[in-house]
Amino acid sequence: MRPESTAIVTGGARGIGQSICVELARRGASVVVADLDTDEMAETKEMVEETGRRCEPIETNVGSSEDVEETVEWVVDEFGSVEYLVNNAGIAGPTASCENVSTDDWEQTLAVNLKGPFQMCREVVPHMRAESFGRIVNIASVTGKRPLPNRTPYAASKMGVIGFTRTLAAEVGDANINVNAVCPGSVDGPRIRRVFERQAAETGRxxxxxxxxxxxxxxxxxxxxxxxxxxxxxxxxxxHSERITGQDINVSAGKVMY
Structure with a gap:
């Protein structure tokens, strides 16, 4: 990674996001953790600082355009630039058949999972263009590629992330900005366990x-x-990924192979 570089990781307080914060710090970046969970952000900050890199938590709701604008403005003022953006913040959404999903639940899921990455990119890309360098990674899901019954809002949001990634990559490639999506399969941890618990309650299994x-x-x-x-x-x-852009890459233990 570039020396004296800065990375913003949304949803970095726990799980995948926390691991990403630590990995980018190990590679040399200062990390800004943008999340709503202020308690768990403190743990991420401690883990990042153990690598010797700077970490700044900032409370951010990625579904709020005002929050996103203020976060990016603060980061640029504080660090001077943003070289790396990882859009990891996301929610599982409801576990229910389509006819039993409320409009509020649908809109909330897409506000965080799809509107969030769009708003972060909209604010960060001009700064990356000014530096003629940027790397954006959107955390999608294999559910953006295959059906997941009783999870229509989540599936729609993650398929949207993949389409957004490809199109943005085509728009910004001439500015030396790469945009890719990572599509995890089922990642072990508290979130997937809660999903399994809800499915068990829904199905009686x-x-x-x-x-x-x-x-x-x-x-x-x-x-x-x-x-x-x-x-x-x-x-x-x-x-090492200089010419990899517009891709959606699975990390699924072979659950999805396309």
Whole structure:
């Protein structure tokens, strides 16, 4: 990564986002953690600073245009530039059949998962253009490529992230800005466990049975670790990925192969 560079990671307080913050710091970037969970951001800050890099948490709702504008303005004022942006903030949305999804739940899911990355990119890209350099990684999902019954808002949002990634990459490539999407499969951790619990409640099935079904869908028969995703994000922000842009790359233990 570029020396004295700055990365913004949304949703960096826990899980995949926390692992990404630590990985980018290990590679040499100062990290701004943009999240709503101020308590858990403190833990991420401590982990990043153990690498010797600077970390600044900032409370941000990516679904709010005002919050996003203020966050990016603060980062540029404080650090001088933004070389790397990882749009990781996301929510699972409701677990329900389409006819039982409320409009409010639909809009909230898309506000965070799709509107959020759009707003962050809209504010960051002009600064990257000014420096003739930028690397943007959007965390999508294999659910943006295949059906996931009873999760229509989530699936729609993640498919939208992939389309947004490809189009933005075409728009900004001439400014030496790469835009890629990472599509994790089922990542082990509290969030996926809550999803399994809701599915168990919805269907009346056993939690372990649902988890086992998901694991068996992958060629390796297992869930993904958050560090697997962070490793790929780090690579896409490195000098080794100079001509990789507009791609949606799976980290799914073989759950999806297209």
């Amino acid at each position: 056993d939690y372990e049975e649902i988890r086992g079904d998901v694991e068996r869908e992958a060629a390796r028969g297992e869930l993904v670790d958050s560090e697997d995703v962070a490793d790929l994000v780090g690579y896409l922000c490195s000098e």
